[in-house]
Amino acid sequence: MQIWKRRVAGILAIGGGALGIVVISTVLVQQRKPLEWVFSLAFILLYAWGIWCGSRLLEGQPGAERSNAKFWLIQVPSFTSPVFSYFFSSGFHLTATLQFVPIETRVNFMLGSSFSYSLDEPSAAIAIGINVFALAMWLWLAHEARRMKHGRSTRVPVSGTQNGEG
Known part of the structure; x- marks a missing residue:
């Protein structure tokens, strides 16, 4: 994995996590x-x-790609219903949402962290959403994890570059 990609993904996870904890603490x-x-x-x-996860990625720890892929995967779905609603993002999100009644589509993005949940909200509309950015991160990190597992690593030491990458 190129060092700049490792750094961006690690910083998004660390910064998003820290910001998320601060936001929740105020609530x-x-x-x-x-x-x-x-x-x-x-x-x-x-x-x-x-x-x-972000710290492990920045340090180049073995298996960091896999744990980060899982972290981004839990950020992919978003849904609301009268029974239960869920949204979680850390670092950045670009979410496309489809509401069913009335039919409505929305796209939302934010640099930062956000979460929401609700239980038993009879007036909540039924909607599903996909955090497209988190989906792309998950696909990329899962691909990197598979490459590492099968020995096709282009891993770069955190302190420098190797094989012309960086």
């Missing part, structure tokens, strides 16, 4: 219900996992 103090605390703590754990 956490306002929450009153125990279930809200549980969901917020779960999202904090996801963002902390992102920091860990």
Whole structure:
């Protein structure tokens, strides 16, 4: 993996995770219900996992591509319904959404971190979305992980370049 790609992906995961934890911390103090605390703590754990994944990628640790691919995969889906809603992004998102009633399409992007969830919201519209950026990151990192596994690595040391890459 080229060093600049490793750095960009690692910084997005670390920066997005840190920002996400800060955002949740500001919301956490306002929450009153125990279930809200549980969901917020779960999202904090996801963002902390992102920091860990990004750190491993920056350090060039074995298996870092695989753990980062999984981290980006959980950011791909987005959905809302009257029963349950979910959205999670860390670092950056470009999300395309289709709402069913009334039919509506939306595209949203943001540099930063965002999360949302809801339970039992009868007025919520039914919609599905795909974080296109997270999908692209997942596909790329999964491809890199397979290359590493099969010994076709073009791995570059973090401190320099090799094989003309960098």
